[in-house]
Amino acid sequence: MYALEKGKTFYTSNAGLKELREEICNYQKRKQGIVYNPTDEVIVTVGGSEAIDIGLRAMINPGDEVIIPQPSYVSYEPCAILAGAKPVIIDLKAENEFRLTAEELEDVITDKSKVLILPFPNNPTGAIMEREDLEKIAELIRKYDLYVMSDEIYGALTYKGEHVSIASLEGMKERTILIDGFSKAYAMTGWRLGYACGPREIIKQMTKIHQFAIMCAPTTSQYAAVEALKNGDDDVKTMRQAYNQRRRFLLNAFKEMGLECFEPFGAFYVFPCIKEFGMSSEEFATRFLEEERVAAVPGNAFGASGEGFLRISYAYSLDNLKTAMERLNSFVKKLRNNIS
Numbered sequence: 086m087y088a089l090e091k092g093k094t095f096y097t098s099n100a101g102l103k104e105l106r107e108e109i110c111n112y113q114k115r116k117q118g119i120v121y122n123p124t125d126e127v128i129v130t131v132g133g134s135e136a137i138d139i140g141l142r143a144m145i146n147p148g149d150e151v152i153i154p155q156p157s158y159v160s161y162e163p164c165a166i167l168a169g170a171k172p173v174i175i176d177l178k179a180e181n182e183f184r185l186t187a188e189e190l191e192d193v194i195t196d197k198s199k200v201l202i203l204p205f206p207n208n209p210t211g212a213i214m215e216r217e218d219l220e221k222i223a224e225l226i227r228k229y230d231l232y233v234m235s236d237e238i239y240g241a242l243t244y245k246g247e248h249v250s251i252a253s254l255e256g257m258k259e260r261t262i263l264i265d266g267f268s269k270a271y272a273m274t275g276w277r278l279g280y281a282c283g284p285r286e287i288i289k290q291m292t293k294i295h296q297f298a299i300m301c302a303p304t305t306s307q308y309a310a311v312e313a314l315k316n317g318d319d320d321v322k323t324m325r326q327a328y329n330q331r332r333r334f335l336l337n338a339f340k341e342m343g344l345e346c347f348e349p350f351g352a353f354y355v356f357p358c359i360k361e362f363g364m365s366s367e368e369f370a371t372r373f374l375e376e377e378r379v380a381a382v383p384g385n386a387f388g389a390s391g392e393g394f395l396r397i398s399y400a401y402s403l404d405n406l407k408t409a410m411e412r413l414n415s416f417v418k419k420l421r422n423n424i425s
Contacts, residue, residue, distance in 0.1 A: 094304055099296040100288075101129025101280070102307045108314040109280055113263070116240075117253045125285040128292050129302045129310075133238045133266040133279035134160055135295070140234055140262045140281055141168040141200065143290035149199035154185045155388025156356075157204040158236065162388075170199070176390035179358065182347045183212040187221035194225070200232045203251060206239035209387045209396035210356040211332075211349020216249045223254045232287075233261045238279070241270035241321050244329045245350035252282070259284050267306075269352075270321050271313045276306040328353050331399035331406055338410040342417050353400045356384065360393040362420050370395060376419075377412040 100106065106123035113119045121127055130136040141151065141164050151165040154175045165172045173193050177183040190201065203222070205214040214222075226233055233251055240248040252261035266279030281291060295301075335355050339346045346357040359369050366383035373395075374380050384391030399406060 093308060097129075097301045097304050097307060099301055100127065100292050101302060102304075102311065105129055105307050105311050105314075106280075108311050109265075109282065112314050113250075113282060116248075117250045119250065119253050119258060119263075119282070121282045122285070126288055127280060127282050128288050128295060129307060130266075130279045130281060130295060131299055131302050132268065132277045133236065133264050135299065136262075136264045136266075136279050136281040136291075137161065137202075137234065137236065138164045138167070139291045139294040139298070140264070140283075140287070141165055141170065142294055143287055144168075144200055144232060144262075145170045146199075148197060150195060150197045152190065152193055152198060152201045154189075154202070154204060156183065156207070156209055156384060156391035156394075157202070157387055158208050159387060161202050161204065161236075165202075171197070173198070174388065176388070177210075177212075178390070179347065179394075183207060183210040183356070184214055184218055185222065186218075187225055190222060190225055194229050194231070198229065198231055200234055201226065203233050203235045205235075205237075206243055206248065206351025207349075208239065208352055209354050209382065209384065209391065209394075211352045211354045213243055213245065213248070213349075213351040214251075215246075219249060219251045219254060223251055223257050226251075226260055227256055231260070233257070234264060235261050236264045238264065238266050238269050239352040240265065242325055242328060242353060243351045244325070244332060248351070262287060267310050267313060270324075271310075271317055272324070273306075273309065273313065276303070276309055278302055278306040278310050328399060331401075331403055334403065334406060335397065335399055335410065338414070342410075342414045344417065353398055355397050355399065356391075356394050357397065358393060359395050362417075362424070366392055366395060373413070373416055377416050379409045379412050 106127040110121045110123045145168040147169040151170040162172045262283040267273040344357045366385045370383040382396040384394030
């Protein structure tokens with residue numbers, strides 16, 4: 086409202102408001118201990134999705150390989166293809182709590198590998214990577230001279246210690262494009278604002294693409310983001326506590342109804358297994374919607390390794406989630422009775 090009332094509605098610089106880029110740098114230093122230069126190591130984008138798109142286009146040459154762990158956000162693979170890359174998929178395993186292991190990564194690295202997309206905390210699984218996991222991944226990134234695109238849009242929403250960015254590890258800042266934004270932690274989805282931090286030469290090329298495709302991110306959204314970074318920490322903490330309460334409620338509900346689900350420690354999703362019912366994720370989700378009027382996302386929407394799972398979001402009120410779990414329990418009982 087301040088920006089509108091004061092008439093601050095003109096174009097900003099292509100890279101974004103200087104004040105916002107400075108606040109982004111302050112945030113990353115405060116949270117991760119990473120020091121970025123707001124002048125040439127930060128770009129403000131139209132959501133994190135644009136940062137992913139232009140980041141890949143800036144780094145990729147035709148035929149390069151982009152390594153994508155799945156299940157993961159649906160835009161990674163199409164953006165890699167649009168950039169001229171060959172997507173190389175790693176199917177993450179439920180028995181590893183959908184975390185990426187160094188062994189899985191090294192198995193797919195070739196002389197054409199260019200970028201690893203690191204989607205943690207993860208959408209759709211809620212999985213996180215701990216420091217020791219990241220250190221092993223970072224060792225391979227340095228060994229094989231790769232880049233990392235680290236999508237940390239859910240980094241502020243973790244429930245087991247503090248989120249660790251791979252960019253904060255030794256020798257990784259210059260190899261990492263850190264993606265973040267305001268849609269998740271600050272609940273600013275419709276404001277469409279994200280950003281990328283990284284090596285100045287890559288940010289320079291990203292800014293060129295952004296300049297001719299977008300011009301600049303919405304000015305009013307940028308002023309709102311400045312306020313969020315300056316004064317929003319307490320609100321994020323309050324929301325994180327509420328999400329954690331809902332997370333625990335859902336896990337307990339699954340346990341009571343006998344649905345297998347590993348404990349996720351990030352984002353605001355749970356990823357229960359529905360393989361026992363002998364139907365595809367899509368069929369399960371469709372029937373659940375039609376018969377119980379509850380919407381959930383089939384796990385295979387996020388990659389083949391998501392087959393047999395269901396993504397349920399807890400970015401809803403606890404009352405709504407209680408109603409949804411009552412209906413899921415009824416649906417599961419009906420399916421089990423039909424099987425028996």
